[in-house]
Structure formats: C-alpha cells, structure tokens
Amino acid sequence: MLDHAHLSRLLETSIDTVVDLGARHSWTLHRATTGNGQQVFVKAAADCGPVLAAEAAGLRWLATGTESSPVAEVLAVDEKMLVLPWLAPQASTVEAARRFGQDLATVHSLPAEAFGADWDGYIADLALDNTPSSQPWSTWYAEARLLPYLRAGHQHLQPAEIRLIEEVTARIDSLAGPTEPPTRIHGDLWSGNVVWSGGRGVLIDPAAHAGHRETDLAMLALFGIDHLDHILDNYTEATPLADGWPDRIPLHQLHPLLVHLVLFGARYRSAVVEAATAALRAG
CATH class of the missing domain: 3.30.200.20 (Phosphorylase Kinase; domain 1)
Known part of the structure; x- marks a missing residue:
C-alpha cells in the first residue's frame, strides 16, 4: 500500500x-x-x-x-x-524507432571522464561496482562487471563452465575490439526500459554509468525490441560503430546474462555459456 x-x-x-x-x-x-x-x-x-x-x-x-x-x-x-x-504508453512505430536511434546516439555522445560513475550502482536491486577507473574498458569490464557476477552465480555453473567465462576475462583485451573512450550509457537497456510515448522512446530505470556504447546496443538485442533494425540504422548514421561490432554482441551480453543467473538461477545457465562460447569464437 x-x-x-x-x-x-x-x-x-x-x-x-x-x-x-x-x-x-x-x-x-x-x-x-x-x-x-x-x-x-x-x-x-x-x-x-x-x-x-x-x-x-x-x-x-x-x-x-x-x-x-x-x-x-x-x-x-x-x-x-x-x-x-506518467508516460502514456503508445505502440512503437518505425518513425519513433528511428528517432530513438538518433536520440540514443546523442546520449552516448555526452562526455564522461572514467569508466564507472560517481555514485554507488545497482542493477535491479543487486549492487554494481561503479568505482571510477582509468583502465581500458576491457580490463574494467572484466574486473567490475564479469568476475563479480561470476563469483555471485558460480553455484549455478559447472566447473568447466566457470573456466570458460574465466577464459573470456583472460582474453578480454583481444575480444573487446578497438579501444573507445568512456561514454554515458543506460546500462540496462532491455526493451522494458524503453517506454514508447509521445512519438519517441523514453529511457527509464537505468543502471547508468560510463561504459562502452556497444553494451547498450547489445542489451537492446538480447531480449528483443520492436524495429531494432531501424534503431540501429539511425544510430549508426549519427554515430558509426567500429568494424566488427556485431561479433562483439555476445561479449557485451555476458554481463546482463550473469546478472540474470544471479537473480533467477540455473535457467539462465545455458544462455550464459552460449554467450561466453560465442564471444571466444568471435575473438
């Protein structure tokens, strides 16, 4: 009440x-x-x-x-x-999706000084380490995003599967693609955190921090969102992505999948293992 x-x-x-x-x-x-x-x-x-x-x-x-x-x-x-x-929900449209792609590129263009954030982070109600870091994104992602949630959810994985994810963290520099500076990202950008209202997509419920912009795009793809191709078309028109970015989608999806493993248990085990395998294969 x-x-x-x-x-x-x-x-x-x-x-x-x-x-x-x-x-x-x-x-x-x-x-x-x-x-x-x-x-x-x-x-x-x-x-x-x-x-x-x-x-x-x-x-x-x-x-x-x-x-x-x-x-x-x-x-x-x-x-x-x-x-x-209160955002009165509307059906998504191609026009709204294309506007959202450009809007998201604008958000990602905002300056950030270091990976992480100046406040304690949360994703759902789980703590998220936002300690600002001047390390490369690859190192920060492994240490602040992948390994903490691997430790928290290890009981849902077999020893060989744990080693598989540890291999991702060990090879992270070669898997992460070209170096990019920190950028402001939503951090939990699944379709449920985009409200279509007023002819556009509006961001809610973030786990915001300075990260890698490919993370938000990978999250949009993880559970599906209407008109994703149109979102990406206008995003990349406004802000081109580094070559090979689609191959890195599983790497960026590995953290949210580990979060789901911690929150919801072994039903996310196969998705975690598939993402880790695909990330290593792409690398």
Missing part, C-alpha cells in the same frame, strides 16, 4: 487517486493523480533508498547536456520513493 501522505509531502501537493501496478524486485509500482490533475509514476520501497537514489542520479546524468532529452524526468526522490512523470 502506497503511503499517500508521504507522496503528498514529497510532491508538495494533494494526491487524489493511486492505482497499484504491482511489484518488481524489492519495490512496488504505482500511478498517482495529484490534486492539480497531473499523473505521475511512483516507485516505492521501504528499504531501497540507495537503489532509488542511484536510479535518480543516473536519469539526471543521462539527461544532462541534451536539448530534447529522451530520458524520463525525475520529479522527486527520497529514501522511500522515486517519482517520474
């Missing part, structure tokens, strides 16, 4: 109605209507203040420096609630 009084204090306005939208991970989701008729989306949690703060920081950081941001605005946040505008 959403605390109406707390939401009212946070937004400094009365709350007329609240519709409960269910729960996800350690929080509940709601659509609320304020006394002045504004509809808002509320993520509420009793013990997830750092997660909400990290999401708010990531949204604001991704939106900085863009004239027409494809990122949901943070209306309010505290240790119990994150409030965003």
Whole structure:
C-alpha cells in the first residue's frame, strides 16, 4: 500500500487517486493523480533508498547536456520513493524507432571522464561496482562487471563452465575490439526500459554509468525490441560503430546474462555459456 501522505509531502501537493501496478524486485509500482490533475509514476520501497537514489542520479546524468532529452524526468526522490512523470504508453512505430536511434546516439555522445560513475550502482536491486577507473574498458569490464557476477552465480555453473567465462576475462583485451573512450550509457537497456510515448522512446530505470556504447546496443538485442533494425540504422548514421561490432554482441551480453543467473538461477545457465562460447569464437 502506497503511503499517500508521504507522496503528498514529497510532491508538495494533494494526491487524489493511486492505482497499484504491482511489484518488481524489492519495490512496488504505482500511478498517482495529484490534486492539480497531473499523473505521475511512483516507485516505492521501504528499504531501497540507495537503489532509488542511484536510479535518480543516473536519469539526471543521462539527461544532462541534451536539448530534447529522451530520458524520463525525475520529479522527486527520497529514501522511500522515486517519482517520474506518467508516460502514456503508445505502440512503437518505425518513425519513433528511428528517432530513438538518433536520440540514443546523442546520449552516448555526452562526455564522461572514467569508466564507472560517481555514485554507488545497482542493477535491479543487486549492487554494481561503479568505482571510477582509468583502465581500458576491457580490463574494467572484466574486473567490475564479469568476475563479480561470476563469483555471485558460480553455484549455478559447472566447473568447466566457470573456466570458460574465466577464459573470456583472460582474453578480454583481444575480444573487446578497438579501444573507445568512456561514454554515458543506460546500462540496462532491455526493451522494458524503453517506454514508447509521445512519438519517441523514453529511457527509464537505468543502471547508468560510463561504459562502452556497444553494451547498450547489445542489451537492446538480447531480449528483443520492436524495429531494432531501424534503431540501429539511425544510430549508426549519427554515430558509426567500429568494424566488427556485431561479433562483439555476445561479449557485451555476458554481463546482463550473469546478472540474470544471479537473480533467477540455473535457467539462465545455458544462455550464459552460449554467450561466453560465442564471444571466444568471435575473438
């Protein structure tokens, strides 16, 4: 049950109605209507203040420096609630997908000084090491993304499968492709974190950090999104990708698949092993 009084204090306005939208991970989701008729989306949690703060920081950081941001605005946040505008969902269209590809390229063009971020990271409600690093992306990715989640999910893998992923980390420099500078990425860009609204795709629920832009594109492909080819067409028209980037998709998908292994168990074991095998084969 959403605390109406707390939401009212946070937004400094009365709350007329609240519709409960269910729960996800350690929080509940709601659509609320304020006394002045504004509809808002509320993520509420009793013990997830750092997660909400990290999401708010990531949204604001991704939106900085863009004239027409494809990122949901943070209306309010505290240790119990994150409030965003309500985005009325629409069907995706080719036109919206092409605009989203260009918008994503714009976000990826924003400056970043080092891999990681200046706030503690989370993906779902799992901690994500965002300690800023001046190491090459390949080293940072192995040490801050792959190995921590391999250790956390090792019980769902056979010894030979663990060694397979360790081989990926050992060969990471040769698998990672041409060196790229850090860029601002969403970090958890599956289709459920893109809301089609107002004729465009809007980013929500990030695990934002400075990373490699191919990571976001690989995540879009992992679970599928409508009109991906049109998204990529306009993305690459705005910002070309390094040669061979499709071959590196499994490498970039390995981290989110390890996250799913930790969250949901052995049903993601075969996907993890397939991604690791494909990454090594491509290298």
